[in-house]
Amino acid sequence: MKFSDIDFSAISRIMDSMSDEEKDKLNDMAQNMMSDMQKPQESEEEEIDDFYAFLGIKEEDYQDLPGGVLDALEAACDLEQFYSEDPEADFSASILFYCKALLQMLRNYHYPIYKNVLELDGFTNPATTTIQQYFLPLMQTETIHTLVDQNFGTPQGWVCHKNLLQQASILLSRAEYDFIRYEDLQSFKNLLIKEKGLLQIKELI
Structure with missing residues (x-):
């Protein structure tokens, strides 16, 4: 059906023939439909706001990162909040x-360096x-x-990055x-988020 096929005069006649009570009911139905259509979008926006607020980060600092990174961060936040009420919970x-x-x-930003600059074995995919x-x-x-000689980052930057990866390796084994x-989780989050270890990966290249 095309927009031009709608008989607006017929709709107008139908509306004129309705009682005030019927018109009010129809308006309420239309309003409820509009509200239902807006709820998913509002809910999604609220979830996004909660995600950034929970981590205490600015959306503009992270919006250019790969989508998979943000999805993983959001999932981590959801799980952390789910278990946070139990002090004895396992946050693995x-x-x-x-x-x-x-x-x-690492795969998105550092893989090319390890493969093409350092030319290390095992970096084929x-x-x-x-x-x-x-x-x-x-x-x-x-x-x-x-890496520094090839103008990738600073010695201090790579040392901080190494410490982050070391902590990640230890915690993965424990998990x-x-x-x-x-x-343990908060300590790692401090390195990853508060000290911007995650964002530094991009800055090192």
Whole structure:
């Protein structure tokens, strides 16, 4: 049906023939339909606002990051909030998603450097790389010197980044075989978010 096919004069005649009570009911129905259509959008906007507010970050600082990174961060926040009322809860699931966001950043921004500049073995497909593969080479001082000599970041920046990856590796192992306390999660979040370790990945290149 086209817009031009609508007989507005007929609609007008129908409206004129209605009682005031019928018109009020019709208006209420139309208003309810409009409200229902707006609710999903409002709910989605509220969730986004809650996500950034929960982490205490500015949307403009993160909006250009890959979508998978933001999805993982949001999932980590949801899980953290879900378990936060239980002081004895295991926050391993939340750690996994924070580390997933970290790995997505590494694959997106650092994979080309490891493959083409450092020319390391095992970097044939970004989708199969792990946090350990990005962390272990940085244990060698020569690796950091090579990166800085090629105008990638600063020595201090790479050392901070190495410490972040080291913590991620430790917590991933504990999440798989042990237990993650709330305090452990907050300590890692401090490195990842408050100290901008996640954003620094992009800045190092």
